[in-house]
Structures are given as structure tokens and as C-alpha cells.
Amino acid sequence: MIVNRDNFLLGLAGLRLSVKKIAYSIICCACLYVSVTLLSCKDEQRNSAAKVRIVQSDNGYAILRNGKVFEIKGASGTSNFQTLHEAGGNCLRVWDTLHLRQILDSAYANDIAVIAGLPIQNSDQTELYNDPIKTLRQLSKFQSVIDRHKNHPALLMWCLGNELDFPYKPSYNSFYAAFNAITKMIRRIDPDHPITTTVMNFNKKYITNIQLRCDIDVVSFNIFSNLGLLRKDLSEFSWFWNGPYMLLEWGTDGPWPGCQSTAWGAFIEYPSKKKADIILHRYRQHMPLEDPRLIGNFIFFWGSKQETTHTWFSIFDEHGRKSEPVAIMQYIWKRTLPDEHYPQIRYMLLNHKGAGDNILLNPGQTMLPELVMHDKDSVMSVNWEIFKEDWYKENGQNNTRKLIPLDTKFETDGKLTTLFKSPMEEGPYRIFAKIYDYNGNFATCNTPFYVMSDR
Template sequence: MHRITPYIRAQRWPALAAAALFLLLASCSTPPVPSKERKVYIDRQDARYVLFRDKKPFIIKGAAGFSNFEALHAAGGNTIRTWDTAGLGDVLDRAHASGIAVIAGIPIPLSRSLGFYKDTARVTALYNACHALVNRYKDHPALLMWCLGNEVDFPYRPRFRPFYKTYNRLLEMIHSQDPDHPVTTALINFDRRCIYNIRWKVKGLDLISLNIFGELPNLERDLKNFSWFWNGPFLISEWGINGPWETETTAWGAPIENTSNKKAEQYLQRYTDHMPVDNPRFLGACIFYWGQKQEVTHTWFSLFSENGAASPIVQTMQQIWTGQPPTHKAPPLKYMLLEGKGARDNILLGPGTVNAAEILFDTAVGDSLRVTWEIVPEDWYTRYRGDVNARKPVVLDSLLLSLKGNKTSFRAPAKEGPYRIFATVSDAYGNFVSANTPFYVVAP
């Protein structure tokens, strides 16, 4: 809590503190319970918040992404969370056909984009576009809730008033046009500053959503310690293993990525030990990322390969959501070695030198597995700090010299710089596993 100014005399402190606390709690009171005639609403039953959909309790067993809805349903999931409106109609239709609900993200500029929020014409265009979007899709049977903004940040300073004015206007519009669906926003981690300002300056959010990775083990503690100020319902809108920004790196700063199999173990351990499923405010969670995407590597968060094969993490989520183990387990990949070394050995290679790499398995495997090797430049350059490249770097496949089972030989690139070698192992049941090792080419 903020320290009271020393100019207040000590004997007045108890009365002033009590008054301040009363006003604070009054301004941060829990929103009224919505009408139970709505299609989707959050109710408080005793000490627990419950999300209702079509008058039935609905626990979000979700994923963040835009595709693979049939696989999500087959694994026991029931919700997809998006953060973009591009192709929203198609997403809603495909999700509905697969029995999947949709948390529809409405993207807006970050709060620090003050040039935007001070521009009346651009704000009006945003408002009109959101108004049209909400009215177009508010009656779609797949819609579960709206998410107004993804990681936009909610700052303190008065100069951000144009942002708050626009945000509250959009929020009021969504509620007035679509009273049937709750509205949330997604924060980075458990951010007390943002939660303070949401409670003080934002009127009408039904719940708060959290995008949380490496900080998930601390969430239950944070929720408890901050419950004196905010004790409302929450959704974990993205969760997973540590991101590239919070993991071990090589000497030249390349994040070290675990194998798919090790990541599957980490997902299970993180969910079992740290997901606050017994917290009475918890409405569910969405794993990240239900699809294939480039984020430092094309495998870091991807639960599916480029051709639609499923990683062992999908099998882990099936076990979590249904309690049923997979019929065919993914290949038991253990690790990769490059010239007998691992990623943490900071591997340096000479330009044009011939080198050997291999992958090892925990148990014996048959001949039915298919191994694909790739060499790519490190995804090193971003235009703006905090950006991630959306496209996988060009594969340098001409450097591969020979392939034999779980081994390959390759020629190191001639150009100095950071690279990675990837191995992807596919089986006959639609599963894949992967491993990669970063290395650096050093010119003599």
C-alpha cells in the first residue's frame, strides 16, 4: 500500500485510514450478478464463481489458437481463444462444427499508442468497426465471450486518459449491444499495477484473463496476497512452458529449447503442481499454442507440425482433460547430440566444416519412424523490440550431406553467425517429436 503523506497528523490516521479503505472498497466493489437469462454469464455460488453457458456450468478446457478444432475436441478440450478478428466468422463456424466454444479477441492498439487514442478520426473508426463486429457475431452459437485487448497494458499516469476513455466506451458498447456474453481482457502475468487500474478506471469487465508462463508457479500465492483488493473471477488465457524470453541461453544469447518429450513432461508437471484448479475464482485455462507458429523457433510453442501432426503435448492435454492415456504414444525422443555435445556446451563450428549430429531415444524404436533434418539461421533479427518474426527462416537444406537412420552429416554454413539444426521424428499415427541444437559458425 502507498504510504500516507507525513503532513497528516498521527492522531488522525485511524479515522482517515478507515475512510480511505471504505472508499477504496466501495469503488472496487464486485459487479452485480448478471441476469441468468443470458446465454453466458458468471454467477457466484457460495464462495465460488461459476461460468454458465446455456444455463449449464461450463469449465473452460481451452487452447489459444485458430485451428485444429477437431483435434481439440477429440482431446477433450471445449474452447478456443483467439486474439484477432481476421476470419472470425470462419473460426466461429469451424469451431461450432467441432463442438468448440470461442473466446473472441478484439485487438486494439496498446495503451502507449497515445497518438492513436488522441486521434478522433481513428478512434471513431475503431469504435465503428468494433460495433459492426459485435453486432455481426453476437448471436453466433459458438461465441463464449469477448476479450477486449490482448496485453494492451493499463498504466497509471493522467496522460493515458484518452486510452481509458476509448476503452470504457468500447466496453460499454459491447455490453449494450451484446448483453449475452461476458467481456474480459488479457494481461501479461499477474500484474498488480494493471489490476489496480482496471478496478479504478475501467467500468464493467466481467473477469480478468492472464497470459502466464514461467510465473505460473507463483500465481496461487499472488492471488492470495492480493485478494484484499481484487477477489473476482479469472481465466488463464495463455499458459505453457517457459517462453524463450525466460529460459537458459547459449553464450551468444540463443534460447535453449527442450525436446518435445521433455516439454510434454513440463506441461504435465506445471499443470498438476501449479494450475489453480481448486481456486474458487478459477474459470479455466487455455494452453498455448494450439497450432503451428514461428516464435524464435517453429517448434517452441507449436503443438502441431506444419503438416498437422500432433506433438506429445497434445497427448498430455488429452490425459489432463479426459483422464485417458493416448492409444499410440509419440516416439520416445531423448535428446540430440552435435559432435557429441549438447546445446549447453556452446557449440562453435568452423565455416564449411563437415559435422555429425544424431538423436537418441529412451527405448528401442522400429523402422517405421521418419526423421527429417533441417538447418536454419537463428531467428535473430526483429524490427522492433518485443516483436517476434512470424515466418520461419529459410531452410539451408543444401548443407545436408547424408542421412542414415537417426544420424546425419552436414556442412557448416560458410557465413559466420548463429544457426540451429533441427530433427523432426514422425510416426505412422499422426504424432511428431522434435529436437534442435543451436550452434555458432566462427570465421578463422
Template sequence: MRTITALLLSTVTLFAVVAANNAAADEKSSAIKVEIVGSNGKYQLLRGGKPYAVKGAGIEFGELEAFAANGGNSFRTWNTDTEEISGRELLDKAHKLDLTVSLNLFVMAERWGFDYNDEAKVAAQFERVKQEVLKYKDHPALLTWIIGNELNYNYKNPKVYDAVNDIAKMIKQVDPNHPTTTTLAGYSPEIIELLQTRAPALDFISIQLYGDLINLPRYIRRDNFTMPYFITEWGAIGHWEVGKTSWGAPIEQNSSQKAANYLKSYRQVIKPFPEQALGSYVFLWGQKQERTPTWYGMFTDTGEATETIDVMHYIWNNQWPNNRTPKLLKMELAGKNAYGNIKLKANKNYPAKVVVKDPDGDNISYLWQVRPESQSQQEGGDKEEIPPLLTGLIDKDEQAQITLKAPKKSGAYRLFVYAYDGQGHAAHANIPFYVR
């Protein structure tokens, strides 16, 4: 999975990059050396010669100030530059907040049509990536280099990892201060063996798992896997891993269920293995549309923090925040929950309700929305368009109990509810339904 804005933003003109590098060459390197020491399943990440415990999240457009205030100390990206901010601006901002960055070097995935048998294209990509490395290698906020994101997702040509290895070898030559990795969609002994064979220059492996994360310790024991690793994406149970309605709509956990899953995942999979799992980046410190606008983001589309932020605050600080997010206990439509395969008659009225409890006794306000079910078939986190809001269907949409008028047009929809505490926090849930 990944977030991405413009695939070619990191491809700047060679002239401009070389000019920037020449200017930077006149400056003394401010890099802080990062290294992995140890062997045979017992490792330690050092930064500036001292042990460094990564308290991380995946961030592309999320607020770094809020991240730092909640106890985070490192974040990963999916590009070096975006439409919103350049890599240097991002690193500078991180450094001011005493944060480090695992910077993703954008490498084309085969599933986007890139041919790793085309030597000219592979060479051009190598040169582009090299210029990015030269541009940012001396920044003190840099922690590690991520060489491509989930390149194994739907891949067929193993030469992709020859290209990764060539980039890793190049980085070792020009930047001895920062370890290299590449991220994997899922875990399998076959892909681990391929990486060890084709890309031995990598310093560690990065694994990205969602619902299947709970099985990672078992996989590692089974395969006698002893390399150091990061978990560079983890969080909500994936939309491909959950139950579905009879018409195929994936059933999303509510915000409180997700928070409980985050805490369970950390306690059972990440915390017990500090000598091998050297860092983790929870997904996603921000908001994105992926099947729904609430599935993976730890914030709402209007910026409120969800209960998963409370959990990460607790994990990073060993104490809960002073003001807690509302807990969502139950949501129903027509007397059924999200697993009820709810089918409604067009233009008819149906009751819906939500039960929310605020730990601090804050007053709760509500917002209900109806959207058509997403028809997106995008994979791997590629950009999706959010389905439009449908208006005029909800009576008294600011209360805990409402009346929904089913849309006139037959098809699949979702009813969303948000519960706000007025303190910058929100709970949320949704129920898929079908209009006959």
C-alpha cells in the same frame, strides 16, 4: 504474445457490416446465455444455466476437428476475421463441432503507433468494434468477448483502458448474454489495479503467462486478488525466460521437456483453483514461427502432433491417447547438448545424434535441418519470417546419427531434428551453434 495475420482485416466497410446486421436482425437470436456467478474468490461459469468447464486452446489456423477429437471444447482467437476464414464461418464451424469461442475483438495496441489521446481514432475504433459485436452477438457458439490482446505490453497511456471500458459498457447494453474480458501480458498488482480503476465494466480478467505461470498462485495470495480470471495463453517457457548461449541465442526445450512442463503447469496452477480460474486456453493449437518454428506450436509445420497434444488429451479426458507421441531423450552435436555453447570451424565435419523412444514401438524416421539463427526482434508474438533452410550440410539426414558439415559463413545457426512415428506424431529438438 499473439498470432495475427492482417491488422485491418476486421475493419470492413461500415456499409457492409450494417447491411449484414440489418439482415441478422430479422432472425431470432440463438445466443446461449453465459454468466459468471459468485463473489469474493468463489465463482462459477455458467452456460445455458449449467456449469461450463472450459477445456481450451488458442486457435487461429489449427484444425478444429482434431481439437474436438482430443477433448477440447472451447477456443480463443486473436481476431474476429482472418484471411483464411470469416468470424461467422468460424463460429458456424465451431457450433457444428459443439465448440464455443472466446472471440477476440481486435483493438489497436499503443506499441503499434495508435494514439489513445486521438479522440477521433478512438471513436472510430469503438464504432468498428461495436459493429463486430452486433454482427456476432447472437451466435450460439459465442462464449465470451475478449477486448484486445495484451494491450498492456509496452504501453504508456492508461487511456487505452478507458477505451476498453467504453467497449465493455457498450457490450453490456447490446449483448447481455456474454461476459467481457481483456488479456494481460503477464501479471502485476499495478496492472490489476489499473484495470479495476479504469475498466470496471469488465466481467473478468484474462492473464497470459508462460514460464512465470508457476508463480501465479503466489502472486494471487500475495495481492489478495479475488476476481475471477481466465488464463488465455499458457504453455512453453518463453524465449525471453530461458538461458542463452554466449552469443545470445535462446535455448529451447525439446518437445518432451515441453510436454512435461505443460502437465506440471496444469496440475499446479490451473486444476487446483477451479473457483477462481474459470477457464484456460493453452498456446498454441497450431504452428508458428517465433524465434524458431517449433517454440510455441503444438504441431509441426507439416502438421504432426507433438507430445503436448498427448498431455492435453490426458488433461481433458483423464486418459492418454491410444497411440502416443515419441519421447525425445537426448540430442547432441559434437558431443554436447544445447547448453554447451557449441562453436564449430567452418566447413568441418561434426557428429550429431538424437535418442528417441516410442511408447508404442512404432518405427521412427528422422529429418535433420539447418537454419541460420533468427535475427527477428519482433515482440509480443508479432509476425516473423522463418529463416531459410540450408542444404547440402547433412549426411544421411534420415537417421538418428548424422554428420554435419559446418556452414562456410561464420555466424549463428541451429540444427533441428524431427522424429516421426508414422502415426501423425513427431518429437523435435534443436541445438544452437556458432561457426567461427
């Protein structure tokens, strides 16, 4: 048979092209299969609960998460997950059950574990706990929360209540029954996540009742100025209770009894620089890191919140910009300080007087506030605001919404000084200064004053 050379070469080229097409199709199918498999695995992982246990060994207590030791580097707050991860943190304690799915998803995306709070009513709410229908309604509400989120891989454990009271008296039996009904429900439908509860400071009576009357895995404390007493308290009570514990809130002192205040009862807030110094000092001197019973601690507050002022505990401003405690926590968690700079305020003066000088003003009086800085050359801008003192309470609880600043005209004399006229209405106020540097970081301070009227 005689084969035309040109036809042969043309056929050979076509064969090669067909082989390439087949190979390309095989590669595309393989890539598609791998992609689908990876996405399927990721979705499966997202819907797979992390199995968490608290275990005891010769070295003390530890958290096991999916079989591996999980060392908590924690913060209590609501947001700023990426910054938490970048600073070296790995766990966030939250109280928002309404947006819990969104919080868990954001935490998972940033490799953050979550302790989810369940806001159970305190034991003094006898109207609730003596009513079986209301108690059952509370149980049902929390069961739906557990059911919705128990399989999320970011979930670490549940915290039942915040700063609860655990009294001795038999009249509180209905509270204990309701508390234990919730823990029993959690153990039944979500055995993969431990349970904790939180009390304010170290309280022997409460710890005793928790141990004798409740079923939880770890006791947690919110502790601030009393952190320096914790080692002694733990040692003296170890004959009765020697179990694991966490500190779910610690940091600088809050606007509570014992805090320095003015003659009219306005608590005096430290500048953010001094707060950062207090946080570092308390961690170095008083955090019982050597105690094998301590399985985690959480700085307060990783976010922005109103508590007497909108700056008292807020490590971030409302736009997510950072203050110096972020750098302190990075040093604690990673043992390295960030390269970026933070502005540092020493104090504020108002007509040459400090916050502790009980500043009394006349209505419409011209005032000269000035800031004294450690590093004034780094200041990019200063935002001055005046607020009424936040004394509003509802059902005995402090206001949690940021107040609206007064419409005040500031005549800027320089970055660190300004002029304003005091309000015409009698009452307590605060002047706030928020300083931003060229990195976008901020520092805050405020000074309380009182306007007195002759009318």
C-alpha cells in the same frame, strides 16, 4: 345387379393401389415437412446467440451458457478443432478477426466454444489514443466485428486486448477512455457475451487499475514460469480484488529473458518430450484448481506458430500432425491417456556437444548430429533442416512467419544420425530434427550453433 367377378377383383386391386399411393404420398409429405422443420431449427440455432453469464454462488464463480454451467477445457490457438474435441477440450481462444466467421463455424461443427480476441492497441500507443479520429476508427472497426459475429452460437465471450499495460499516470487517460468506449459499445450491442482482457503474469498495479478504471467481467492472465507463484499472489491480494479470473495462456517457458541461452544470445529450446513433461508437472503442481475464482485455463499453443522457432510452442506441425502435449492435454481433460504412441527425444548432440555448450564452427566444417531417443525402434523417419537464427523484429515485434530452411545436403548415416557441412556465411544458426513415428505423430528438437569466419 350382376357383377363380373374378374372386373370386381380388378377394381379392388386398383383401389388398393390407389390407397397405397395416397399413403406413400402422405408419408413423403410428412418426411419432407420434418426434414424442412429440422433444417429450419438448425439454421435458427446457428443464428441464435448463446446467452453467457458469469455468476457467483456460495461455491464460487461459474460460467453459465444458455442456463447451464460451462466448465472450460481450453486451448489458445487457431485450428485443429476436431482433435481438440476428441481430446476432451471444449473451448478455443483465438485472435484472428479476419477469419473469425470461418473459425466460429468450424468450432460450432465440433462442439467448441470460442473466446474471440479483439486486438486493441496497447496503452503506449499515445499517437493513436491522443487522436480522436484514430480512436473512433478503432472503435468502429471493432463494432463491425461485434455486429457480424455476436449472434453466432459458438461465441463464448470477447477478449479486449492481449497482454495490455494498465498504467497509473494521467497521461494515459485517453487510453482508458478508448478502452471503456469499446466495452460500453459491446455491452450495448451484445449484452449476451461477457468481456475479459489479458495481462502478462499477476500484476497488482494493472489489476488495481482494471478494477478502478475499466468495466470488464473477468480478468485473464498469460502466465508461464510464474504459474508457481500464482496461488500466493492471489491470496496476498484478495483483500482488494477477489473476483473471477482465467488463464488464457499457460504452458512451457518461452524464448524470453530468464530462459537459458548461448553466449551469443540464442535461447535454448527443450525437446518436445521435456515440454510435455513440464506441462503436466505445472498443471498438477501449480494450477490452482481448488480456487473457486478460477473459471478456465487454456494451454498454449494449439496449432503451429513461429516464435523464435517454428517448433517452440507448436503442439501441431504445419500439416496438423500431433506431438506429445496432445496426449497430455487429453489426460488432463478426460483423465485417460490415448492408446497411440508418440516419439520421445531425450536430446540432440552436435559433434558430441549439447545445446548449452556454445558450439562454434568454422565455415564448411563437417558436422555429425545425433539424436538420443527414449524409444528409437518407433522412429519411422527423421527430417533434418538448418535455419538462420530468427532475430528479425519489426516495430519491436518478433517475426511470426516461418523462415525458409537453408539448402543443405545431409548425408544420412542412419535414422538418428547424419552428416552435413556448416554454412559458409558467418552467423548464428540452428539445426532442427523432426522425428515421425508409424502413427504419424512427431517429436522435435534443435541445437543452436555459431559459424565464425576469419575473413
